[in-house]
Amino acid sequence: MTKIISFINLKGGVGKTTSTVAIAEFLADEHRKNVLVVDLDPQTNATVALISEEEWQRRDDAGQTLKQLFKDKLEKTNVFNVNDAIVRNVSNLHGGIPRLALLPSSLGLIELQDQLALIPGGNFYAISPVDVLAGALRPVLDGFDYVLIDCPPNLGIITLNGIGMSNGYVIPVVPDILSTYGVPQILNRIETFASTKGISVPSKGIIVSKYRVQSVLHNSRLSQMQQAAARNELPPVFPTVIPEAAKIAEAVDFEARVNTLRQKYGYGNNYERYSELTKDFVRLC
Ligand SMILES: Nc1ncnc2c1ncn2[C@@H]1O[C@H](COP(=O)(O)OP(=O)(O)OP(=O)(O)O)[C@@H](O)[C@H]1O
Ligand SMILES: [Mg+2]
Incomplete structure (x- = not known):
């Protein structure tokens, strides 16, 4: 069965x-899984980490990004074709990872989001505005072992399209005060959304990154979260923590051509950490 997991935090x-992006690349390249990344964020960061900006622009102009899917919903047209929109063999790793695919986002999603919020309820529209993505992906899901959904930092209608079709979600955090402050709020709001919809979307855990080993604050926040998780007050904290490292920030540069994941994420610790984090992900999700 396809596992669909959203990556969400209200903090940017x-x-x-x-x-x-990293977990998707490791799942596809090291675990030989068929993986689809769905970029729900109008900032298109995951999109331009996995394909060139030129390719994104060409596809956006041709109605082959998520903008068209939601535009169809608003204008009652039927232009979006999921098979055409999914880009295969994406990533800058050795010219594309064969099992890794992307459903690209679009800057144009921002204004559509506001219009979607105004759609009235009832059966005037064939499906609810929060089920548009699920409906579009249904025909292709069987081809993927994992679908990873990169959400924007909000719980608007487009994000809820991702959450509503997920088997669970993970919460990436930086172990400082502000980034962890909103975690209970995310848990509550997703719980409310899921129960209203009559589904279950459990939190699978918290992924800690940009961790500073020397920081007293980061160390104390991390151990507080681990203790709260042990008391079941928070979802589990993934055992592997990703350090703050310049090489990881550079990894999203699509133009930097690389041949191996080691080369992409940095020799030594960073590569090992993402490799271990992906094993945590397989186990916990
Ligand atoms: N482990 C890391 N070490 C150093 N920099 C990092 C690390 N992880 C991410 N970054 C950098 O931090 C910034 C934010 O990361 P990222 O874009 O993944 O966050 P995000 O939660 O998706 O943000 P947004 O809410 O804007 O979508 C980026 O510039 C990224 O390159
Ligand atoms: Mg992002």
Whole structure:
């Protein structure tokens, strides 16, 4: 069965996109899984980490990004074709990872999101505005072992499209005060959304990244989270923690051509950490 996992935090800049892309690459390249990354964020960060900006622009102009899917919903058209929109063999790793695919986002999603929020309920539209993505992906899901959904830092209608079709979600955090502050709020809001919809979308855990080994604050926040998780007050904290490292920030540069994941994420610790984090992901998700 396909595992569908959303990466969500209401805080920006906590490593949602970097974690989504890295875990997807490791699952596809090291675990030989068929993986689809769905980029739900209008910032298109995951998209341009996995394909060139030129290719994104060409596809966006041709109606082959998520903008068209939601535009169809608003305008009652039927232009979006999921098979055409999914880009195969993506990533800058040796010219593309054969088992890794991307459903690209679009800057144009921002304004559509506001219009989607105004759609009235009832059966005037064939499906609810939060089920549009699930409906579009249904025909292709069997071809993937994992679908990883990179969410923007909000719980708007487009994000809820991702959450509503997920088997669970992970919460990337930086172990500082502000980034961890909103975690209980995410748990509550997703729980409320899921129960209203009559589904279960459990939190699979917290992924810590940009961790500073020398920081007293990071160490104390990390151990507080681990203790709260042990008391079942928080979801499990993934045992592997990703350090703050310049090489990891550079990894999202699509133009840097690399041949191996070691070369991409940095020799030594960073590569090993992502490799271990992906094993945690397989076990916990
Ligand atoms: N382990 C790391 N070490 C150093 N820099 C990192 C690390 N992980 C991510 N970054 C950098 O931090 C910034 C934020 O990361 P990322 O884009 O993954 O966060 P995000 O949660 O997806 O942000 P947004 O909410 O804007 O979507 C980026 O510039 C990224 O390159
Ligand atoms: Mg992001």
